[in-house]
Amino acid sequence: MNFNNAQQRVKDLKSFYKNCMWFGIVALIIFFRRFMKSGDLSQSIFSGSIILTVWGIILAVKAVKLFVLNAEWENKVLEEELSKTKKPINF
Template sequence: MNYNSAQKRVKELKSFYKNCMWFGIVALFIFFRRLMKSGDLSQSIFNGSIILTVWGIILAVKAVKLFVFDAEWENEIIEEELKKTKKPINF
């Protein structure tokens, strides 16, 4: 991995961790706000928030992109495709 791609990956990781931190803060805020309004803990836990659901899906997609389909995976797939030999079709 060269310096530029490593620097890009570090920026992406930093952005992802910041988003996770903000997600946690907002989730706690929404949870405690609902807890204070309803007073019932079981009611607050199982009431979903559409904002948190969408935000969680976006974070999950970013996590898969960062940790599963990273630059190393992409390079491996490119190398595998280059190694394949294509034989011409004889008519």
């Protein structure tokens, strides 16, 4: 991994962790607000929020991209594909 790729990965990780932090803060605010309105903790935790659901799905996709489908995986798959297509040419 060269310097530019490493620098981009660090930026992506920083962005992902910031998004996770904001997700947690917003989720706490939403759940606290619901708890104050209803007074029932089980109802406020288990009643879903469409914003948190969509945001959670986006964070999950970003996590898969960052931690599963990273540059090492991409290079490994690229090398496998290149080794498959290396066939001698017979004239």
